Amino acid sequence: MLPEQITPGLLVFAAMGGIAALAALGVILFPNAVRSALCLVLNFFVLAGLYFTLGAELLGITQIVVYTGAIMVLFLFVIMLLNLAAPQQLNEKGDIKKPLGVVMGLGMLALILAQLQVAIGKDFGPRSEANFGTPEVVGRTLFTLYAFPLEIVGILLVVGIVGSILLAKRKI
């Protein structure tokens, strides 16, 4: 399960994974929502890099376009819009939920790790073809085998758009 030797790839992964993990921690530790959001942007950006290392180049770039470029900008927009009117910070007073939540979270981490010990053995290796993440291959699969889910997702997005417009408009 653990690597036998240190390779350059491992070092790169360690660096990226470390940044991603720290950024993830930052999301929940910064009291300021904008900094949380920035940490999340960093996390997503590094994740895109990790997708590249996994060979999924289209998904990596999509991750940047969708998450970093659109979703997180929306988050920032909303945070700033709400701040614009109400500059006071939300007070993050501690209560019993905080320590309990952390303990429970660590418990979950430990339990799942224990499961993973058994589940992931040595017989997993990077066995997919190298070009499995190119636009051609992904597109071909998406529009043949997964055409119906794609259509449904399209409908979902349309409904989402209409819904958010309805929510945002005062007068319809």
Place this chain on the structure above:
Amino acid sequence: MRGILQILTEEWTTSLPGWVQALLRALLLVLPLLILVPGLIWLERRLLSWMQDRIGPNRVGPKGLLQPIADGVKLFFKEDITPSHIDRFIYFIAPAIALFPAFAIGGTLPWGPLYWLTPVADVNIGILYMLAISSLGVYGVVLAGYGSDNKYSLMGGLRASAQLISYELAMGMSLAAIVLATGSLKMTSIVYLQQQPLWDTVNILQNWFIFTPFGFISAVIFLICMVAETNRAPFDLPEAENELIAGYHTEYSSMKFAVFFMGEYAAMFVFSGVFAAIFLGGYNLLPIRWEVLSELAPSLAGFCRFMEWMNVNFSWLWFLGKCAFGICVYIWIRATLPRLRYDQLMSLGWRSLLPIAVTNFMLVALWMVVSRVYGPANGWISYFVGAIIFAIGYSNVTSASRRAKGDTLEQRGITMTDGGARRTIEVIK
């Protein structure tokens, strides 16, 4: 045809280690950008003053050519003011983020048919990469606006985030039409396809996308969107000086301001390059296929060979020329058009550009299907018939909605929230 440049550089470059090659390619992109930015500033000021019938910078150096250098020196030595009560980390990182995409976008631009020199990385997902990186540009502006702890800056940042997201969609859709037509996201193959016969029929001309109907529509939409994406007039609402002082960079001074400045001009340059590569035939000088012409007119064969030679060896020059043309268009637009109102900006992006881009995309699909089955002529006929149907439907819908809702903001149900006090903004027609 091998040119001097090829003979001189190919063997030497390809013999270097891979990472050195990559570094070399990156330098070949970034250095010209950095060098050209002061020139651009001079060009803009001179051109703008010429269009506005005044003289412009003319004191430092011949024709004021050294003015940008003087400005740079001034900016370097100015006092660097940092406001108190700010979010320091965000405040400092914002200019860097603003500069980053401008340089990163250029990574897939091909400057010539010399694969070992350019582009920096000819990735499979070139256009997507370009869109992804350009979508990161908004962070610089938004964070600058937020980090400055200034109401006007914050509003500028807010405006920028909404504006950039809105126009990115239309931009992506307009490029999607081109991607559909070429079948590839690679910049080099898009340029290569533009060297094919025009409209699949005219053998002697190159198929620059701006000459095809769908490409022309895409080009117009892309042009508008790229102006909006670079926050240039008439879409410079994030830094509208008469409403927001200077918007997101109100609180920046000295070098940090210079970095924003540089980022903006670099972005203009790079977007012009993207426009040139996708719509204007890339590094080709003229939309003429010389080898075909020389077969048709043997008397011109020598001239054709010469032109081909020019094309190969000075491709970077033609490409730069097209970029310069794009920048002149930027300046021309800035000199001509007044700034849009915010709701006009949104309405233009969402209600005009996006539907047109999407329709164009679908029409390209129609054209491709029909022309593959029934030949190019029928393909074009179906494209135009579809376009006319859409135009009629679109004009009907818009006129109906205008009749139903009226033209003022209030009648259209738009109100603007502004710092707790809510008021409906009336528009005087």
Place this chain on the structure above:
Amino acid sequence: MAANYNQILYVLLLPLFGAIFQALFGKALVDALGVKLGRRVSGTLAVLPIALAFLIGVQLTQALAALPPDQRHIQIQFADWISLLSIKIPFEVVVDPLSMTMVLVITGVGALIHLYATGYMAEEPDYPRFFTYLNLFIACMLILVLGGNLALLFIGWEGVGLCSYLLIGFWYKDLANAKAANKAFITNRVGDWGLSLGMFLLVAELGAHAKELGITDGRFLSYDNIIPHAVNLLQGQPAVATAIALLFFVGAMGKSAQFPLYLWLPDAMAGPTPVSALIHAATMVTSGVVLLNRLHILFELSPVASAVVVAIGAFTALFAALIAFGQTDIKKVLAYSTVSQLGYMFIGCGAGVYWAGMFHVTTHAFFKALLFLGSGAVIHAMAHNQDMRNYGKLAKYIPITCVTMMVGWFAICAIPFTFISSGAFSKEAILGGALANNHAMIGDVNVGRFAGYAGLFGGFLTAFYMTRMTWLTFFGNKERWKEIPVAHHEEHHEDHGHHGEAHADHHHGTDVHGFFYTDEEMAVIEAEKPHEHHHALDGSHVPHEVPPSMWLPLAVLAMLAAGGGIYLDSGERFKLWLQPDKLPVIGELSTEPHNLPLPLTMISLIAGGLGILLGLAFYYKGLPDKEGWDLKKWSPFRRAAKEQFGFDNAAMSIAVDGGGDLSRAAWQVVDVHGIDGVVNDAGYLAGALGALLRKLQTGFIRSYALVMLIGGILLLSTLTLYMYGLPGGSR
């Protein structure tokens, strides 16, 4: 000629696209182009798909006719539709002589009637809606006849029922029309009940014996599985065969207006006249005959069922013919005549001469469409007054209509040896088949033969009442609309009506007026009732001939009615086309009866001639006093006939009042005390439980998340314990 039978799909889809186009863009078109031009364009676009479908149909029919007779059954599967575990129902289309005959009738006559309707409905504000329904009807009818399995037939069957409902109630603001539409729809449900039960029974039987019969593809509803296998399946079980056949016949009765389910058809005349011509005379009502033809193998296997078919057909033919004597509304006369003619078709089908039934369907489509369209022209000329008592001497004013309608009259009177009376050819075949054969037997009684005699008498009646109608309308001694009694001016609305005036004082419980309206709604509807198609008819009225778009279809149909019979009959053309060799079970059937004192044609000639002569004798001088505006002077027979011999009243009071009482009883006893009690108690119980449980809902989302996480951890711990075999778990 190698034809591409896939083109049949165009025949199906063209009218459908027409309907969709009319529905989506018709109104916009009329708005955009202005009323006059818009309606013209919209009408043209409604006629066009039908005409195109007709042309394709002709081409395919020619191709089919070129094939040898035993290859003329082509079944094409276009797509999967329903695919269950063991039953597969594809979207399939059958191209054979039967379906192509109907396609030609539907699209040919349909196109003519569409054309006619563009003129007839020119004043109608809801123009595109009308053509939407009309095109949709054609599409559904084509699905009905072309569908390759019973499920598709059922779709078409319901579709035409729906279109019929929509079109009868086209002027839905007039309450009587809405009620007539409801009546038609609800009466048809009875038939559909039979059809669906028959279908289920047949499928259950086929499915149960699929292995023995060798049906492997699971398409139990498809004709190419039913028809070859039905003999093997049902030969040994006559009771089942009879049950299935009778259930299908119930379906056919509903759609084809056989006694006692004929009730809706006369009321259906409330719809616009082109609708009456297309749906309630030429096409939809014949779908029962088509069904019997399609599944004739089932009826061949069951002489009892055939006898029932024959008996009901004969009774309907006579009963409706008698009722027609008491009608004063020109369209009602034609409606009862339609019911009567449908009875003839069922006599043919029951007697085993299925092709003759279809033959009569075809000729009837020609002359009855002609008669209806002609009556529409008359009504058009007479300011939408439908009462024959107000007509007279119209031949002078509307000569084209008169001539064409005379052709129709002559065709329906079925006078042999005249060669232009197309009804004669088909009716001879039907009656000959009934009299010559002994297929329809119950025990030792040959029901078919009695039906044949009844049919001969019916021919006499037909000639009589049709002569009455023609003479009252076009000839006589005076132009009676110039002297309508004052009291009668108000009364002519009644002819659009539902139950007629006899029901005005007849109470149906609280819901007096109809099935769905309350009194308040009624009042509103009455107040809003449009009057645009009820112009006053008074002494100063001058009838005008109809426009070309209306008399052109009349002329074409008149030619068909005159020449169609002899063309299709010469050289047994129609018989060889539809049924080239003997039937699979009952074998060869003769249409030449030997047990009559005179040849059949002579008897028919006498019956028809006598009918015409008697009619002339009665009505030559115009309207006799005994049928005048004063109902008190009428003879008892005629008054009874006007009220359908009391049958309508009886059926209505049993079905509507009885049903109402039953429902009220169910509501007040079963529902209020039984079901509501249980439901309410359950509600109280749930409410009490909820009141306890709501204490748990604090409303703090984070607490919920925490609890969820704790639950997840508990699950994970169990799993881990299990995996590692710690105390309490086992590996």
Place this chain on the structure above:
Amino acid sequence: MQGVPLFAYIALALFMFTVGTVGVIIRRNPIVIFMCVELMLNAVNLTFLAFARYMPAMALQHNAAQRAQSQMAGQMMVIFVMAVAAAEVAVGLGIIMAIYRLRENIDIDELNLLKG
């Protein structure tokens, strides 16, 4: 990537998921909670992709078509997760904005309309 075991990717994803879960519980700002949900979704995406790239040895016994299908399934899931997440964010932020407009406050502990 060369030399990186599958476990490394999965462990990183697991860590991100845990952080997201804890964040949902301990933070009071609904927008941050939302971001934590996104974090969890991305952790799952990473898992999908890692498994898509690292197939078990027994997968090699399948025929080519099955193998291709199994290596594409993970990416497809990621695409759908992204699309659903985009829709979710659009609607969710819309709801937060609407709540803010209604109550001038978005503290999640003040929003207890769900209280029974």
